[in-house]
Amino acid sequence: MPYRAPLADFDLLLSQVLGYGRVAATPRFAEAGADTAAAVLAEAARLAETVLAPLNRVGDKQGARLENGVVRTSPGFAEGYRAVAQGGWVGMAAQPENGGMGLPMTLATAVNEMMSAACLSLQVGPLLTQGQIEALEHHGSDAIRATYLPRLIAGEWGGTMNLTEPQAGSDVGALRTRAEPNPDGTYAITGQKIYISWGDADFLPNICHLVLARLPDGAPGTSGISLFLVPKFIPDAAGNPGRRNSLSVVSLEHKLGLHGSPTCVMQYDGAQGWLVGEAHRGMAAMFTMMNNARLGVAVQGVGIAEAAFQQALAYAEGRVQGRTPTGRAPITDHADVRRMLARMRAQVFSARAIALSCAVAIDMARATDAPEWQARAALLTPIAKAYGTDTGNEVAHLGIQIHGGMGFVEETGAAQFARDVRVTTIYEGTNGIQAMDLVARKMADGGAAALALVDEVQAGAEAARATLPDLAGDVWQAAEALRDATETLVKQDMTDRFAGAAPYLRAFALVLGADAHLRAAHAAGGARTALARVAIRRLLPEYAPLLAEAREGAAQLYALSPEDLAA
Template sequence: MPIYQSPIKDMQFVLHEVLRVSEDDCPGYADLDRDMTGAILEEAGRVAAEVLLPLNAVGDREGCRLENGVVRTPTGFQDAMRAMREGGWTSIDCDPEHGGQGLPYVMHTAAQEAFVSANMAFNMYQGLTHGAYSAIRSHGTEAQKATYLPRLATHEWSGTMNLTEPHAGTDLGIMRTRATPNGDGSYAITGQKIFISSGEHDLTENIIHLVLARIPGGPDGTKGVSLFIVPKFLVNEDGSLGARNGVACGKLEDKMGIHGNATCVMNYDGATGFLLGEEHKGMRAMFTMMNEARLGVAMQGMAQAEIAYQNALGYARERLQGRDLTGAKNPGGLADPIIVHPDVRRSLMEQKSFCEGARAFTYWGATLIDRAHRTGDQDAEALISLLTPVLKGFLTDKGFEMTVAAQQLYGGHGYIEEWGMSQFVRDARIAMIYEGANGIQALDLVGRKLASDGGRPVMAFFDMIKGFIKAHEGDADLKAGVLDPLKAASKDLQAAAMFFMQAAGKAPNDALAGATDFMHMMGHVCLGYMWARMAVAAKASLSEGAGDRAFYEAKLATARYHAARQLPATGMHLARITSGAAPVMALEAASF
């Protein structure tokens, strides 16, 4: 069975030496000292390794079963969910008035990393519930908050989001699900939604569906879409469960991965729903849930790469094959461990530099969300809005690539199910598709986010990197090995952005054809910035005589690797972008 050990030392390094959370003036951050965060992360790591990891292969092998309208989850999932509830893991950052612990979102994010690595399919049940909690907290009436939030926080009830229909995925403006007023303030919801994660299961006593639908007479397109709370069981005034609502799972999808999570076709037949937020403003309310979900999916890309890397590293240290050309490293054995070979080292360094850089990027994104929500900081809100498609798109594209790289190190054994690497690859693949396919993330970045607020957020991003480089370029070693490559990559990104600005009016396809390249280019720059910050922190700790010199020296070596071997990819992406749309659009549709 695959192994997993939560990378607590690295998590603590990012939280306390890179982000310096306990020194931040964001409300709640002063309490996040090393002892507190260490205790939380240690226990989360224990739960991940002892409770969730043993069920990962079980969920993959057994999957979910639809029996007489009820979905049965895999063996052990109910007990595991009970342990998660009793441990308070479903409500780390939920409001204390709802039974939560009120900790910052960054601690929710860090704890969730361990859970996602250990069992991604299982963790989706509570991840979607957290999103439903956030949407109702932000847009619900006081009565709706009182009814739903306490039980969503404790995961007595779970939540979903229902967007996609058989004919309408990304283009939600053409959805057909309708919401007819009942005359008493409620609505009758009729239609079908597909690909609904956690849509039906036996882990909670009620499921609270958030459903996008059209109220008759509303505007066309997404401007006419509203959001509704549709419980599986209606809730009585005293909070007890009432009659079964008119919503049912019609089918379970047979999927490539995440078998332990129930992906459902949901049929709404006059189900009673309650408007969440304003009429025809459903997309705004739903995006509260979707933006949080996209950061969560970004973490799925990183977290699956992390567990795959841990196992590949262990295998590379033990698997004997061939001899080191510079001299045998295991002279008493028939061969050397494959970790001695340069191409294996290259693969492991790619995986290591991605996982650690992506962790810092994800936690940084979580601190921006905290600052935006806890202080009302509009600059933080603008920056995380800009970075969200990069986090989701780049980290899931590269995360999947890293799981494949880890599988590759096993050779033929990586293709055999008993080693577990296949599951990491299959589970990671969905993260590139759901919560907005990555091509859509790229289009959102280029088509909307770059021009947002007159381009001020992206200019602030460039200024932030420029200021960081200037502040630290007095260190000759860092300048040559880390900062100069980051400066060159940032200039490539600025050149691409300028190309898009010039093309926007006269040749919009030039920008659209380069959208994915730009998203990846910006992802490389973001990870380069994270590695530069980690290198500065590592050097500071070494100069202060920190105990674990090997840890910090490894950080510096990995930062230099990333700068030398990964950041130059921005030049390739810039060349593709500036070639414009002509090579992409040269063939007529019939010629493919």
């Protein structure tokens, strides 16, 4: 079925659940009020529905390929990307002085969700460029910003992120790519990088690579890594693509999904690069891009979940099988199918709310420089990324189940959702790493930011007690259990924390999702209350065993050796 953007959800979340009005009330985002937000989202929805969505199956069936060192993209992708670029969507959150729209991250996040739902393979490219734009805005020299930002923001050039090497995946500090100083102040970059999304494209005149490498005096590990901007074509005096740099695409990966998104193995043979930020501080600069990308990946998961749910619902409404309580009717009348559809819908709303809440916190941090908003944004980033992408995977698989045997048949497209979304739990930091980040770096404050969020959940539950006393009570109690678990967790040693990090993050997300559903039901009533009952009575109770597991520590896990597990 055709994809339809969830504009009603966005409106409800922004206007009545997440307090987007606070963002629009700041001087920085004063021009992005409710009317502007609605117009922006409506136009992005039109683009996603009519231009990008028709490309989704094309990209899957006719994926990117490498011909004579040039990546040939899927049919229609050049035109689709051009529509994204000409609409200003690549640079929608970029600074106006560099040609960007200066829109809040909240609106950019909603737009990225819609484009991900429509055609994830194509959306990956603009997302990476957006991350590079932010990294250069914060860490690039004046000369780099002047040359590269206007072209990246306009979507004329594309940007990538080069971290991973064959021996250095999650352990970035093990990288071997080296950077040797040149007499002119640039650097010669030599090494190989793998898993480089959109490392080349036949419709872009230049690709700008952000590459992590080690200078000769760089210390071992991540503390000795620097970041370099390495373009495919070196800009001439006028800023136009000049001579070809000494880099190449060695091969494209053959992947489970995202066939339309070229995943390149990149070779750098003394390629000319420019230092971004300070020497040996490359990871700090790269994390600016990675945090942007992690929120973007979160809504990639949400977008696929929304698209998979819409298709499953449409299929179920037209599929007649067996007798139901109302007679022979579509399978939507079967209780178990209702259960799956309701669960899908509730999870999507929860994940969307968490991601947009993270975006609101980012906007408030940028607009006010308030430490509490900065802490809130940092805390929510790993939760949004992990829960959003887990939701994408779970909902896509439920979509296959609702299709029955036809879900296992490629012609329906249900399987493509599951294949495409699978990588989102892996790239930009696996979801296990997100959980470890949550309980380590993000709780270095002793859990203060987490507990402040728990306080808000309980305050929201108290406000809803008069109208929805049973649901409000359940949410308040779950938040209290999360408070107790958080206070226990911050007293554990790090190995014990890590052993329970994933279930703790999941429980946190369930509480935050239930809070969003409760606020939506309190504000809008009707079907929103019925959906909130599903979320709070069927999804939320999972928090209890998850928090019990989070408290167990690591001893029992290390009591089993690999030999024991294989026995």
